[in-house]
Each structure stands twice: as structure tokens, then as C-alpha cells.
Amino acid sequence: MIWNFxxxxxxxxxxxxxxxxxxxxxxxxxxxxxxxNRVSRLLRQGADTAQTLFGRKKRSRFGFR
Structure with a gap:
């Protein structure tokens, strides 16, 4: 049970x-x-979604925040 956790x-x-x-x-x-292109855009969106779901703040692309 602990191993699964x-x-x-x-x-x-x-x-x-x-x-x-x-x-x-x-x-x-x-x-x-x-x-x-479509593949690079989907990869970037997937990375942004994974960071958002697991508690990481989405970085601003230009570094203003």
C-alpha cells in the first residue's frame, strides 16, 4: 500500500x-x-498544461512576470 503511494x-x-x-x-x-507548426504547438501546449496541473506556474514567454 505504501509502495503504491x-x-x-x-x-x-x-x-x-x-x-x-x-x-x-x-x-x-x-x-x-x-x-x-501544429506538432510544435501541441508539444508546447502539453508542457504548459502539465506544469499548470502539477502546481508549477506558467512562465511568461517574454519574462515580464
């Missing part, structure tokens, strides 16, 4: 933010190569 904590605390960061990096590399 610990696994959930590890997933939400470590793997989800890493996945969001990876999706954001992949989106940036796709945009550098091919320009903005």
Missing part, C-alpha cells in the same frame, strides 16, 4: 516535470528546424 508521488514530483521539460525542448528544436 510512493510510486504516485515519484511520478508526479519527478517524471511529469521532466516530461514537460523534454516536450518543451523538443518543441523548440522542431521550431528551429522547420518553423512553427
Amino acid at each position: 510512493a510510486r504516485k508521488i515519484v511520478l508526479t514530483a519527478i517524471l511529469v516535470p521532466l516530461g514537460a521539460a523534454g516536450a518543451r525542448k523538443l518543441s523548440d528544436s522542431i521550431e528551429r528546424r522547420r518553423g512553427a
Whole structure:
């Protein structure tokens, strides 16, 4: 029972933010190569959603906040 709880904590605390960061990096590399397209936009939106759902504030793209 405790192992299931610990696994959930590890997933939400470590793997989800890493996945969001990876999706954001992949989106940036796709945009550098091919320009903005549907895939890069969906990757960025997915990363933003994951950060919002798991308690991270969404960063302003231009750093004003």
C-alpha cells in the first residue's frame, strides 16, 4: 500500500516535470528546424498544461512576470 503511494508521488514530483521539460525542448528544436507548426504547438501546449496541473506556474514567454 505504501509502495503504491510512493510510486504516485515519484511520478508526479519527478517524471511529469521532466516530461514537460523534454516536450518543451523538443518543441523548440522542431521550431528551429522547420518553423512553427501544429506538432510544435501541441508539444508546447502539453508542457504548459502539465506544469499548470502539477502546481508549477506558467512562465511568461517574454519574462515580464
